[in-house]
Amino acid sequence: MSSPEQWTHPEPGVGPAATAATPTAEQVIAGLRATSEGGPELVQLLTPEGERVPDSRWDPYVADITAEDLRGLYRDMVLTRRVDREANALQRQGQLGIWVPLLGQEAAQVGAGRALKPQDMVFPSYREHGVAWCRDVHPTELLGIFRGTDHGSWDPLAKRFHLYTIVIGNQVLNAAGYAMGQRFEGKVGDDDGEATMVFFGDGATSQGDVHEGFVWASVYDAPLVFFCQNNQWAISEPTERQSRLPLYQRARGYGFPGVRVDGNDVLASLAVSRWALDECRHGNGPVLIEAFTYRMDAHTTTDDPTRYRLADELEAWKLKDPIERVRVNLVRHENADHAFFDEVQAEADQLAAELREFCVNMPDPPKERMFAHVYEDGNPVLAAQRDAYLAYASGFEGGGH
Amino acid sequence: MATPVMNQAADQAAASTRTVTLGKSLNLGLRAAMEADPKVIVMGEDVGKLGGVFRITDGLQKDFGEQRVLDTPLAESGIIGTAVGLAIRGFRPVCEIQFDGFIFPAFDQIVSQVAKLHYRSQGRVTLPMVIRVPFGGGIGAVEHHSESPESYFAHTAGLKVVSCSNAVDAYWMIQQAIRCDDPVLFFEPKRRYYEKGELDVGATPDPLFSSRVLRTGTAATLVSYGPSVKTCLESAAAAAEEGTELEVIDLRALSPMDLTPVFESVRKTGHLVVVSEAPEEASLASEIAARVQQECFYSLEAPVLRVTGFDTPYPPSKLEEDFLPDLDRVLDAVDRSLGW
Ligand SMILES: Cc1ncc(C[n+]2csc(CCOP(=O)(O)OP(=O)(O)O)c2C)c(N)n1
Numbered sequence: 245m246s247s248p249e250q251w252t253h254p255e256p257g258v259g260p261a262a263t264a265a266t267p268t269a270e271q272v273i274a275g276l277r278a279t280s281e282g283g284p285e286l287v288q289l290l291t292p293e294g295e296r297v298p299d300s301r302w303d304p305y306v307a308d309i310t311a312e313d314l315r316g317l318y319r320d321m322v323l324t325r326r327v328d329r330e331a332n333a334l335q336r337q338g339q340l341g342i343w344v345p346l347l348g349q350e351a352a353q354v355g356a357g358r359a360l361k362p363q364d365m366v367f368p369s370y371r372e373h374g375v376a377w378c379r380d381v382h383p384t385e386l387l388g389i390f391r392g393t394d395h396g397s398w399d400p401l402a403k404r405f406h407l408y409t410i411v412i413g414n415q416v417l418n419a420a421g422y423a424m425g426q427r428f429e430g431k432v433g434d435d436d437g438e439a440t441m442v443f444f445g446d447g448a449t450s451q452g453d454v455h456e457g458f459v460w461a462s463v464y465d466a467p468l469v470f471f472c473q474n475n476q477w478a479i480s481e482p483t484e485r486q487s488r489l490p491l492y493q494r495a496r497g498y499g500f501p502g503v504r505v506d507g508n509d510v511l512a513s514l515a516v517s518r519w520a521l522d523e524c525r526h527g528n529g530p531v532l533i534e535a536f537t538y539r540m541d542a543h544t545t546t547d548d549p550t551r552y553r554l555a556d557e558l559e560a561w562k563l564k565d566p567i568e569r570v571r572v573n574l575v576r577h578e579n580a581d582h583a584f585f586d587e588v589q590a591e592a593d594q595l596a597a598e599l600r601e602f603c604v605n606m607p608d609p610p611k612e613r614m615f616a617h618v619y620e621d622g623n624p625v626l627a628a629q630r631d632a633y634l635a636y637a638s639g640f641e642g643g644g645h
Numbered sequence: 646m647a648t649p650v651m652n653q654a655a656d657q658a659a660a661s662t663r664t665v666t667l668g669k670s671l672n673l674g675l676r677a678a679m680e681a682d683p684k685v686i687v688m689g690e691d692v693g694k695l696g697g698v699f700r701i702t703d704g705l706q707k708d709f710g711e712q713r714v715l716d717t718p719l720a721e722s723g724i725i726g727t728a729v730g731l732a733i734r735g736f737r738p739v740c741e742i743q744f745d746g747f748i749f750p751a752f753d754q755i756v757s758q759v760a761k762l763h764y765r766s767q768g769r770v771t772l773p774m775v776i777r778v779p780f781g782g783g784i785g786a787v788e789h790h791s792e793s794p795e796s797y798f799a800h801t802a803g804l805k806v807v808s809c810s811n812a813v814d815a816y817w818m819i820q821q822a823i824r825c826d827d828p829v830l831f832f833e834p835k836r837r838y839y840e841k842g843e844l845d846v847g848a849t850p851d852p853l854f855s856s857r858v859l860r861t862g863t864a865a866t867l868v869s870y871g872p873s874v875k876t877c878l879e880s881a882a883a884a885a886e887e888g889t890e891l892e893v894i895d896l897r898a899l900s901p902m903d904l905t906p907v908f909e910s911v912r913k914t915g916h917l918v919v920v921s922e923a924p925e926e927a928s929l930a931s932e933i934a935a936r937v938q939q940e941c942f943y944s945l946e947a948p949v950l951r952v953t954g955f956d957t958p959y960p961p962s963k964l965e966e967d968f969l970p971d972l973d974r975v976l977d978a979v980d981r982s983l984g985w
Pocket residue numbers: 371410411412413444445446447448449475477478479539543690719721743747750
């Protein structure tokens with residue numbers, strides 16, 4: 245009988261099984277280190293120290309970014325983070341049932357979000373609060389899901405930002421279908437073409453739905469950008485549990501390009517996303533982007549990461565903070581002064597206060613909401629069930645039910 | 646909560662008895678099964694290093710190693726599909742589906758392969774695997790974390806389906822399910838994971854596919870399983886204060902069902918209320934109602950009533966108290982039955 249180690253061997257006889265959170269020397273040689281270190285193919289325009297590194301391939305995609313634009317990206321990230329921290333605190337105080345933090349992933353999301361054009365469609369997972377912000381979904385509109393008052397309160401069609409999807413991978417196929425539709429309707433082929441962007445995690449890349457999404461999008465030349473945020477963890481499982489090779493390289497096997505971008509570099513994320521969306525709107529989709537980033541907080545507020553990862557790892561990633569490097573760059577080039585940073589801070593505090601105020605005053609949904617919208621065309625059996633229950637429940641009114 | 650009756654004298658039991666939560670009891674049961682049979686392996690998302698999001702597999706990877714407790718890639722179809730292969734190869738996989746709502750990516754493997762392989766191979770291939778599913782609502786969770794999908798599986802020939810309702814049963818039933826040579830869907834009442842019971846590991850458990858009368862009464866019968874068994878016991882306690890004695894039966898086995906005690910009870914009481922969190926349409930509650938009216942037609946003094954979740958998707962959690970059967974809804978149904 246062969247042992248499980250042998251079943252999961254990278255290359256028979258080459259190295260040990262890829263089971264450890266920290267890659268072994270053999271795994272490094274086998275190329276697995278790239279899954280946790282970024283690797284040489286990482287697109288980076290702004291170093292963690294805030295230095296702008298020239299890049300002939302990607303610079304054209306951010307050549308138009310002025311100091312004001314960069315300040316705008318900084319503002320987006322600070323506000324997004326502030327919303328995230330406030331919501332996290334609201335959960336701690338019992339105002340939300342759960343919160344899914346995006347801490348550390350602001351640059352990946354804001355870069356992608358600001359690359360989108362109004363005509364584009366977005367399919368998020370459940371952590372995309374930064375993308376939501378860029379699609380003008382107000383942070384207060386996210387709260388219902390986490391407070392338990394609704395399953396998503398914004399209009400996904402009007403915002404061109406689909407509802408959050410919790411079942412890992414489901415939305416990737418939905419996005420592929422939407423993008424196929426964009427092509428079938430002839431909305432692809434020039435600068436004004438449409439594209440779709442779908443967000444999912446490193447863990448999600450193991451799901452059949454994601455692989456099928458790759459197949460469908462490629463076979464139908466769909467204008468779809470697969471935006472995979474590799475935040476190194478799928479709850480307690482490191483990316484090594486999902487893949488033997490860097491995730492962006494998967495694209496090749498499906499016949500489309502894949503790029504790994506520094507997900508903590510908002511400029512690089514913007515550049516690569518703009519390129520990918522352009523490719524798609526001109527009919528050269530799909531494209532896979534792997535944004536290499538880090539989930540700096542717990543998976544959700546119910547998770548305890550101390551059970552499976554070392555604090556050192558977080559400390560190392562803090563040095564690559566997505567917001568700090570932009571701040572340093574702005575200061576170094578005298579593109580922002582104290583007043584600007586104070587202003588953004590004040591705006592963030594104001595937004596957080598607004599979020600809190602909104603959250604604590606959210607009314608509970610009325611009972612009849614449970615029965616509403618199950619069908620477009622109604623259902624007499626359900627209608628009878630609703631009427632019977634509401635009549636029954638009204639008997640308790642004022643009775644402390 | 647009434648403790649199930651074990652075939653052992655109480656004083657003797659006291660020596661080996663300990664107070665455990667339902668979750669811990671499952672953990673102990675899994676551990677015992679792994680110690681008893683080296684072919685038992687545990688697989689799922691986050692079951693290893695983390696010990697599962699509910700900690701049901703806590704410590705197992707540390708003690709049995711990464712070859713027997715597998716933190717799998719994130720794909721339920723993959724978990725179940727590979728477990729089928731492992732079972733063909735002679736292993737006894739115990740798969741964890743992290744939450745009820747995430748079993749559906751594996752639905753194809755479960756219905757097409759797990760359920761049918763024994764039949765298709767004319768009994769040459771057995772699939773002794775267990776699929777553990779924390780199920781049901783009441784924990785204030787977001788979408789897909791509170792569902793009761795057991796009817797889909799009871800509806801599928803070739804699968805056995807059970808659900809424990811208390812800490813003591815959890816310990817025995819998980820081991821019995823693992824020893825079973827047929828595939829077993831094992832539904833765990835997640836909102837009861839922290840309920841405590843007095844576990845005597847020296848006791849002799851009831852057979853896996855048997856229901857059990859937890860409380861005797863003459864006025865009406867309540868039948869339930871999983872998380873709403875406790876609701877029924879509380880309802881019966883409340884009714885008793887008003888002088889109405891309700892009989893409470895914990896189904897335990899959902900497929901095949903052991904309805905003999907239910908028939909006997911209904912012949913005595915003439916009234917039956919079936920309680921379950923799952924939506925009503927085409928549900929196990931409906932199946933029980935059909936069988937009871939067939940077997941006990943002349944004993945019934947009222948139609949069998951079902952107190953279930955509604956035929957809606959599971960609602961946002963602020964509405965789940967309305968969705969889930971509670972004491973008031975159970976007693977309202979009892980009143981309607983008795984007043985028929
Ligand atoms: C089909 C399915 N299985 C399991 C889960 C439970 N679950 C929620 S998030 C998660 C990990 C996801 O990891 P990843 O794709 O890397 O995204 P991240 O949470 O890191 O953003 C799991 C297993 C789920 N939501 N859906």
